[in-house]
Amino acid sequence: MHGQEYSLPNPSLQAREGAKGIDWAAVRADFPLLRREVHGKPLVYLDSANTGQKPACVIEATDDFYRRHNANVSRAVHALGSEATEAYEGARGKLARFLGVRGDDLVLCSGTTFALNLVAYSWALPRLQAGDAILLTRMEHHANIVPWQLVAQRTGATIKVAELLPDGSLDLDGLYAAMTPEVKLLGIAHVSNVLGTVNPVATICREARRRGIVSVVDGSQAAPHMPVDIAAIGCDFYAVTGHKMCGPTGTGALWARREHLEAMPPFLGGGEMIKEVRFDGTVFNDPPHKFEAGTPNIAGFVGLGAGVDYLSALGMEAIAARERALLAHATEELLKIDGLRLYGRAKDKAAVISFAIDGTHSHDLATLLDLEGVAVRSGQHCAHPLLQWLGVGTTCRASLAFYNTHEEVDAFVAALRKVKRLLA
Incomplete structure (x- = not known):
């Protein structure tokens, strides 16, 4: 299941652009925690499958x-x-x-x-x-x-x-x-x-x-x-x-x-x-x-x-379109990284990306990404039988939500490239 074998999603133009009429930057500003820094770096929160962040209204x-x-x-x-x-x-x-x-x-x-x-x-x-x-x-x-x-x-x-x-x-x-x-x-x-x-x-x-x-x-x-x-x-x-x-x-x-x-x-x-x-x-x-x-x-x-x-108020169709666009962007960039394997290539999939880099333990990878301000999950994700089927002990998982941005996707990929060089 190497990256080269991955079938890149082909979202519609609407999915790439997001739902018309929604200011996604303003939406992101509704989430106070996303404004903080981690280890002196702007937080890039990619762990929404674990728990979602809360808007100020909540x-x-x-x-x-x-x-x-x-x-x-x-x-x-x-x-x-x-x-x-x-x-x-x-x-x-x-x-x-x-x-x-x-x-x-x-x-x-x-x-x-x-x-x-x-x-x-x-x-x-x-x-x-x-x-x-x-x-x-x-x-x-x-x-x-x-x-x-x-x-x-x-x-x-x-x-x-x-x-x-x-x-x-x-x-x-x-x-x-x-x-x-x-x-x-x-x-x-x-x-x-x-x-x-x-x-x-x-x-x-x-x-x-x-x-x-x-x-x-x-x-x-x-x-x-x-x-x-x-x-x-x-x-x-x-x-x-x-x-x-x-x-x-x-x-x-x-x-x-x-x-x-x-x-x-x-x-x-x-x-x-x-x-x-x-x-x-x-x-x-x-x-x-x-x-x-x-x-x-x-x-x-x-x-x-x-x-x-x-x-x-946002609309679940708009949220789904936004996340498809983010998933397509992240997948396209991750496929360019040598030695990176993606798990999960179903035609219909949500914005969840499980991955590994050859020769690197997922916990080490997640720890170093955290030092770059990027929060991803590492481990077996409460799915031991599935990981056994995949033939791996652990993976990293980046899970996106509508409040993430394309700039964060680029920051994640840049951090991943930096960490990969450090671990080489």
Whole structure:
């Protein structure tokens, strides 16, 4: 998978120029952290697949909640309690509209990891048994592997793995062939956090549904970067993480079909998730509140609501076009560097670039890039099985977002060339 073998994306003119009418320099100025320096150099932040940066409106909304409205939700009739509840439920509504779903089918939680564990323990654990199988893909993040392994250990179910094609795209023929009668659940990433591969989840979920297989989609790397219409995808469950989509950490959501939410038992017990508690039994609240025990991250969700407003105002189509242009620019320049290998050559991919330089450990490379002010991720990216398939121990990963610039791409490539000379 050397650079010379890479098929350069061929974006449209609109993608190269960005969406008309958006001042991307002004957009970048909305992000306070991007103005800082690191080691005396201007920060070039290329780790948005790890966590996204926050616009000032998100920071201010979170701060304003604590300064003016701080109270618990759904437990008080006083003004602050009403304001907090309205803000929290308002954030649920914003996120639901952003994803094209109903708010009462959206469980607010700490992020995709919690969401997938909720499905694992509340849907899968009571239903799976020996002889059943869970189908996963080679490109899954650990959050979409480990919970299913834990469930399999407790139920006697087995794990099946759908493999990839050499370009890093999913082998769809192999995936469909693996959808045998014993498979009860499919776990699949909408977008790979290592390869950037965008999976055709609507087609895949339709095929799973035809075979009676419940589909669980990890949308962590999709929701911040492209339009997501869960209803059109047709899955059974879809999980998102707020901190990757301009929101605070500790926020996210699980969407589920209503029939699943009605049938699933609570994952956690406590306050808020009940209608009535007696020592001889408890009547649980209606979904989604049945799954939201305890005091939630209210301020965080107020911030996430502001983040969703921000993304919606820009438009996800415009964001996707901007990122395609940045990806094309970065790929074109990286291909000119001798000895650099790119991983992930799928035709449809997000702005995630995993790479390595022959004879150089990724941690050394990332450390020296950091001294140049360039922040990239190094390691196995919570995807050990995928790295094993690639035949490498670790890689570096540069992940771009709409707030990055073409000048930053050039700075990254220049820093990479400098570091490569130092390591030669």
